Amino acid sequence: MNDAARVWIVDDDESIRFVLERALSKAGYRPHTFDSVSAVVAALAADAPAAIISDIRLPDADGLSVLGALRERGQNVPVIAITGYSDLDQAVTAFQQGVFDYIAKPFDLEQVISVVSRAVAGSEPPAELKVDAPRDQMIGDSPAMQEVFRTIGRLSRSSISVLITGETGSGKELIARALHRHSPRSGGPFVAINTAAIPSELLESELFGHERGAFTGAHARHHGRFEEAGGGTLFLDEIGDMPLPLQTRLLRVLAEGDYYRVGGRDLLRADVRIIAATHQDLEARIARGDFREDLFHRLNVITIALPPLRDRMEDIPLLARHFLARAADEMGLEEKRFRPETLRILQTLPWPGNVRQLQNLCQQMCVMAPGEQIFPGDLPPDLTGEGRSPAEGAWPDNLRDWMKSALRSGRPDLMSEAREQLERVAFECALEHAQGKRIEAARLLGVGRNTLTRKLKELESAGREA
Numbered sequence: 001m002n003d004a005a006r007v008w009i010v011d012d013d014e015s016i017r018f019v020l021e022r023a024l025s026k027a028g029y030r031p032h033t034f035d036s037v038s039a040v041v042a043a044l045a046a047d048a049p050a051a052i053i054s055d056i057r058l059p060d061a062d063g064l065s066v067l068g069a070l071r072e073r074g075q076n077v078p079v080i081a082i083t084g085y086s087d088l089d090q091a092v093t094a095f096q097q098g099v100f101d102y103i104a105k106p107f108d109l110e111q112v113i114s115v116v117s118r119a120v121a122g123s124e125p126p127a128e129l130k131v132d133a134p135r136d137q138m139i140g141d142s143p144a145m146q147e148v149f150r151t152i153g154r155l156s157r158s159s160i161s162v163l164i165t166g167e168t169g170s171g172k173e174l175i176a177r178a179l180h181r182h183s184p185r186s187g188g189p190f191v192a193i194n195t196a197a198i199p200s201e202l203l204e205s206e207l208f209g210h211e212r213g214a215f216t217g218a219h220a221r222h223h224g225r226f227e228e229a230g231g232g233t234l235f236l237d238e239i240g241d242m243p244l245p246l247q248t249r250l251l252r253v254l255a256e257g258d259y260y261r262v263g264g265r266d267l268l269r270a271d272v273r274i275i276a277a278t279h280q281d282l283e284a285r286i287a288r289g290d291f292r293e294d295l296f297h298r299l300n301v302i303t304i305a306l307p308p309l310r311d312r313m314e315d316i317p318l319l320a321r322h323f324l325a326r327a328a329d330e331m332g333l334e335e336k337r338f339r340p341e342t343l344r345i346l347q348t349l350p351w352p353g354n355v356r357q358l359q360n361l362c363q364q365m366c367v368m369a370p371g372e373q374i375f376p377g378d379l380p381p382d383l384t385g386e387g388r389s390p391a392e393g394a395w396p397d398n399l400r401d402w403m404k405s406a407l408r409s410g411r412p413d414l415m416s417e418a419r420e421q422l423e424r425v426a427f428e429c430a431l432e433h434a435q436g437k438r439i440e441a442a443r444l445l446g447v448g449r450n451t452l453t454r455k456l457k458e459l460e461s462a463g464r465e466a
Contacts, residue, residue, distance in 0.1 A: 005050040005120045006030045010040045010066065011082070012059050016105075020053060023109045024116065037061035041069045048075045051100070051119040053112070056083040056090065067098050078119035082107060088138045088149045092182045095153035102153060104146040138171075138178055139322055142312035148175065151304055156182040161254075163239075163299045164277040166306030169356030172277040173237060175304060180233040185273050188232025193225050196241035203246055205262050208253075214263025226259065226270050234272040239299065240280035240291060251295045274299065309351040309358060316347050319355065323362035333366055338374045344421055345376050345384065348399065423455055 007029045009020045017033040024031040032049070034040040037058050048070075054063040063081065070077050078100035083090065094102045101115045140146070152175070155162065162179055164172045173192060180190045198206055205214075209224030225234055236242075242250070253259045253270050260267060276299045285291035309316070320338055328335040338346070351357055361383065369378045376384070403414065426445060434440035442452040 006032065007116055007120070008040060008043070008049045008052045009033045010035075010037065010052065010054040010058065010063060012036065012055065016055070016082075019109070020112065023113060027113045027116075029116065029120075037063060037065055040066060044069055044073060044075065048073075048077050051078050051080065051116055053080045053082060053116070056081055056094070064094060064097050064099070071098075080112075080115055080119060082112075088152060088178060091146075091149040091153035092156050095156055096182075102150050104143070104150075138174060139318050140312060140315040141318065142307075142315045144307035144312050145315060148304060148306065151302075152178050152182055155179060155302065157184065159183060159185055159273040161274045161276070161299055161301045162304060163302070164275065164304045164306060166277075166279060167308045167354055168279045169354035170306045170308055171355050172279075172306055173235065175306060176233070176235040176237075176275045176277060179275055180235075180273075183233070183273070185232050189229055190233050190235065191225050191229035192235040192237060194237040195246075196238035200243045200246070203243070204249065207246070207250070208259055208261055209264075210262035211264040214261070218263070221261075224261065226253070226272055227268065229272045231271055232273070234274055236274065236276040238278055238280075239276040240278035240282055240285055244290070244292070247292045247295050251292060251298060254295075254298045309354045313347045316358065317343050319358055320346065320362060323359045324366060327363045327366040331363075331366060334372065336366055336369055336372055336374055338365075339376070341424060342374050342376050342379065345379065349383065427452065427456055 007024050009017055009024075009031055011017050011020070011033075012035050014035075017035070021031045021033055034043065037054075038060050040052070040054070052066060054066050056063040064079075067079055070079070079098070080101050080103065081094045081099045082103045082105060084105035091102055100119045103112060103115065138145075138149070140148075162176075164175050166172050176192070177190060180186060193206060195203060205218075205222060205224065207224050207226060209227055210218050210222050212218055212221050249259075254274065258267050258269050282291050282296050282300075286293045286296060317338075320343065324337065325335055327333075346358075353360070361380075364380070365374050365378065399418070403418070407414070427441070430441040430445050431438070434444065438452055439449055442449045445452070447455075
């Protein structure tokens with residue numbers, strides 16, 4: 001690290017400027033702060049730092065416009081973008097315009113220092129690449145999804161092979177489509193094949209095609225998925241289930257770049273980018289002899305580990321609103337919304353089916369919920385575990401999962417939030433059991449009637465504010 005390196009900070013939030021300035025000074029840099037794009041552009045007319053950290057949303061202009069000012073002056077200064085409003089499109093746009101790196105708020109100071117260190121060391125930001133790509137329906141403010149967005153942005157200039165790992169229903173094909181749309185091959189086709197859904201005896205023909213008469217029933221030439229994806233991307237879903245003989249042939253194609261149709265003699269060129277996905281532990285399958293290690297290394301150039309929904313609970317309100325709106329639009333029904341207390345329940349569930357399970361629930365609620373608002377009682381009993389004993393419901397485990405997710409998201413005042421939810425559920429259930437009799441409900445809970453009345457008013461007020 002260059003101890004004398006100057007780093008400029010551009011952010012309209014004084015507290016962010018203060019924190020970054022202090023951290024950079026402590027790390028041995030010489031920071032200088034600005035609160036607007038115009039201020040830093042004016043300073044560039046006379047000087048240039050070793051690196052610039054710039055917020056994207058600034059009062060007078062887009063923070064990324066600093067890149068244009070640098071290019072106009074021929075100044076090769078790496079720009080690190082930071083933002084509190086990150087999504088996939090913004091991440092990709094930032095990388096395509098030439099940022100050195102992209103960091104979502106709230107950020108870890110050690111991460112910022114590490115990125116600054118690499119920037120100052122002399123790495124050059126990439127040149128601008130313009131890609132007119134449609135918006136991907138990828139949603140998430142959680143740190144785990146922000147990292148996925150950053151990775152897609154970093155890969156937007158590349159056609160390198162990618163392996164996507166994640167549980168069933170977590171959205172692996174969505175990631176693959178986003179990688180394709182934000183790539184130099186976006187003008188070509190995106191072809192997907194689920195290798196686990198096709199019988200092994202037909203999979204070779206599906207992938208590579210066959211000639212007429214190659215086998216019984218082959219009455220005409222068939223173009224395989226490699227040909228269909230020419231100039232674009234071939235997505236091999238559930239690659240872990242591919243039979244070993246086909247793994248060998250796929251490896252040969254990836255290594256040599258060409259192949260034959262089944263029963264054919266014409267050598268064909270494989271002009272595709274390979275994106276593979278699996279929910280399985282490929283290294284464990286390699287150890288058992290079920291997957292080729294050399295193929296794994298060919299596919300595993302870059303890995304994107306997609307988090308399960310239970311590890312990104314803070315994204316549930318965003319996802320739920322999106323899926324409800326989409327379901328209403330697709331079915332021509334009135335759009336509905338989850339009550340705040342219903343969303344809180346959804347954020348405590350284990351979601352074994354991941355995002356796909358949440359999407360299915362939203363479609364079900366769009367049809368079955370009787371009113372415009374979806375209350376906890378509208379949720380399916382098999383989802384919430386209604387009717388099970390406390391031991392079967394394992395509510396402490398659900399609470400533990402919620403707390404871990406909330407801690408990862410960096411949300412403050414968690415004890416107050418947990419206490420409010422516990423009191424809300426306890427009071428509502430006790431009143432329901434006592435058929436609305438407050439004296440009886442208070443007795444069952446072991447609190448005074450006045451306490452019960454006061455708490456109900458507080459919770460009702462909090463619910464209206466939410």
